[in-house]
Amino acid sequence: MRKPDGKIVLLGDMNVGKTSLLQRYMERRFPDTVSTVGGAFYLKQWRSYNISIWDTAGREQFHGLGSMYCRGAAAVILTYDVNHPQSLVELEDRFLGLTDTANTDCLFAIVGNKVDLVEDRAAESQEKEGHGPGTAGGGGGGSPEVPRQVRPEDAVALYKKILKYKMLDEKEVPAAEQMCFETSAKTGYNVDLLFETLFDMVVPVILRQRAQGPPQTVDISSCKTPRRTRSGCCA
Numbered sequence: 050m051r052k053p054d055g056k057i058v059l060l061g062d063m064n065v066g067k068t069s070l071l072q073r074y075m076e077r078r079f080p081d082t083v084s085t086v087g088g089a090f091y092l093k094q095w096r097s098y099n100i101s102i103w104d105t106a107g108r109e110q111f112h113g114l115g116s117m118y119c120r121g122a123a124a125v126i127l128t129y130d131v132n133h134p135q136s137l138v139e140l141e142d143r144f145l146g147l148t149d150t151a152n153t154d155c156l157f158a159i160v161g162n163k164v165d166l167v168e169d170r171a172a173e174s175q176e177k178e179g180h181g182p183g184t185a186g187g188g189g190g191g192s193p194e195v196p197r198q199v200r201p202e203d204a205v206a207l208y209k210k211i212l213k214y215k216m217l218d219e220k221e222v223p224a225a226e227q228m229c230f231e232t233s234a235k236t237g238y239n240v241d242l243l244f245e246t247l248f249d250m251v252v253p254v255i256l257r258q259r260a261q262g263p264p265q266t267v268d269i270s271s272c273k274t275p276r277r278t279r280s281g282c283c284a
């Protein structure tokens with residue numbers, strides 16, 4: 050098997066749908082998933098390039114592994130659940146720091162998944178209309194019964210914060226509107242668009258990396274071994 054030419058890593062809180070997104074894209078289905086342990090990867094051939102796509106565990110106890118998976122990454126997909134604002138907050142607080150090991154010219158995509166639930170809830174609330182007062186905490190006439198939990202602008206704001214954190218010039222990287230997606234692994238909405246937009250963007254990064262020298266590999270000896278807790282789990 051040929052060595053991958055480039056690497057894309059999915060990061061984000063547990064349950065946001067990272068594994069489901071990857072399975073939807075690679076296997077064209079939406080199977081039941083179990084919470085990921087450690088990490089796993091798929092290889093995708095895109096044009097003449099082999100791209101590895103890494104699925105990581107969002108659970109806190111595997112957090113220490115995240116920066117190892119990001120080492121040398123050409124792109125990172127920061128995933129949140131559009132119905133859980135905290136999952137967007139976590140991207141900044143808990144996951145962004147893990148990307149310090151990625152390439153200096155690493156691309157960042159911000160992906161709000163489970164957008165089908167927003168539509169479902171909106172439809173439900175429309176059905177209820179005219180059947181008496183709403184149940185979703187008032188606000189008075191005119192305001193939607195089920196407010197959208199995370200707005201696309203919130204993801205764009207995070208993208209801009211990332212550029213600041215990475216000290217990147219907005220003019221030299223893809224625009225926020227190009228890199229913020231809303232997806233549904235359940236219906237497949239925007240899933241091909243997400244991955245294939247990134248593949249196309251990653252190819253020039255691969256070419257630049259090649260021109261700069263040998264690709265970075267994971268040097269396991271340089272990674273700190275996770276401390277063992279009394280229960281034997283990774284801390």
Ligand SMILES: Nc1nc2c(ncn2[C@@H]2O[C@H](COP(=O)(O)OP(=O)(O)OP(=O)(O)O)[C@@H](O)[C@H]2O)c(=O)[nH]1
Pocket residue numbers: 061062063064065066067068069070080081082083084085086105106107108162163164165166232233234235236
């Ligand atoms: N409605 C809906 N449910 C989804 C979607 N994507 C994932 N899910 C469900 O959300 C749950 C978690 O999905 P996973 O893909 O396992 O989440 P994960 O981010 O990989 O979680 P960890 O591996 O624990 O980090 C599962 O029950 C999925 O079926 C989506 O787009 N829409």
Ligand SMILES: [Mg+2]
Pocket residue numbers: 067068069082083084085104105106107
């Ligand atoms: Mg998973």
